[in-house]
Amino acid sequence: MAQKEVETKFYGYIGDDYPGSVIIKDFVKNNVTWNQNCHESTGISLVLVDQSGERSVTSYQGMNDEFELSAAELEDLDNDMAVCGLGLLPHLETDLKPLIARAHSNGHTIYAGTTGDTNHLYQFIKEGKYSGLDFLFMNNLEAQRLCQLPNLIDCGKELVNECGIKNVIITEGEGGATMISQNDIYHACRCK
Template identity: 25%
Template sequence: MPDVLCLGILVADLVAKPVTALPPKGGLKLVESIQLHNGGCAANTATALAKLGFTAAVSGMVGNDGLGQVLIDNLIKAGIDTRYIMKTNQAGTSVSMVLVDSSGERSFIHYTGANALLRAEDFNQESLVNTRILHIAGSLLMPGFDGEPCAEVLKIAKSQGLMTTMDTAWDDTGRWMKAIAPCLPHLDIFIPSLAEAKMLTGLENSAEIAQVFLGYGVKVVVIKLGSDGCYIQTQDSSYHIPGFKVRAVDATGAGDCFVAGLLAGVLQGLPIDWCGRLANAVGAMSVTSVGAATGVVSLANTFAFMNSSIERQEGHKWQQ
């Protein structure tokens, strides 16, 4: 059984780059490339974990269509357990049109599709057997699962001794805190982006934001800061961990790869601040290639990248 079960959204990403402006109504814009990649937080995080050398399984829902089968086939090729992925005839596989500008930043046009149909009753508890971490991947984009249904699954995982973690996606429906508040007391680690965390709390300062989530019962809050790294806060300590400097090509899935790096650090038993450094490194490597998780390398090569960067910036190596 896997180190991590990634339960969440599965998406076919159509990545177009570079997109400098949208075409006028009835017009056309040329781009250099349009590529189809596996996407969605669950698929991206699991793929990055597998590339780092850990075992991962995915649970979620796709349409009974060609895109859904491509997603599953690609996950199998990556060495990921797909037995808990369900197919539905009630909706198509979720799709994101990812518009990447010349700096690597992205905008999305998203079809929720089959992800909207996922329910707590679809969850197979056998997937938790001998699993170390349950990661909820892409909360706020699963309207049938967000909130109390997700909280019930987290309770089950906690009762079986698993660590529980969650990241979020952008909520275009405006539910925000209402959709995740029931889950927070059952989370060991909560991993929103800064933009999402601001919308969830209505606050601007990372420390104040983290305190809100800690007040709900989360044990560790990790706020993703993009190229600026991450902010980590527990009840006893806080860290701002700077990011690594790389040439960004495509930031698609960078947050999911960050999460994979964080979970890899946890699985390795690293202190939480070094989990943050590893997460920053994996996230940085991911943006150096087109497509989510394409740029992620082995754990050994990631450590080598970290050592070279830390030695260059701080004058010493990290002895993992």
């Protein structure tokens, strides 16, 4: 987003280690501001993409288990926002409602993407802790694991109708992506 000249701020912990130095160098290069450094390890994820475009993710938590947003930081969140790696930030994810409410009170949108760790993530979703989320992105394997349903449309409908998520976008590698909302289903093919 920053490379497209969108004002971008990162909320999270960046460790005093090699991965942290790489991230900070990239932030400086792209004019991204960040809120804090720490003396612990930076959380990192390894994303593997196969030839068909399917991805799998493995993560090292680092300081992500400790990350929380303060009330002062919530006041600063007055633009569209993206929460990356749902399933990796347990203190934040136990209740995303303040973030969702803050975005909506200012007429903004909140986007979120999942990680491969769907066990406690699905519990949070089922408990309605992501209700009102504007867009939830996941891949087809995550959706099927999350919902325990083989059909992606049924997975998306469950997340929309039973969990209160407004739009679910399920990527399908070479098959493109499908967006499911309350009244519509759209499919975009991957152009070659």
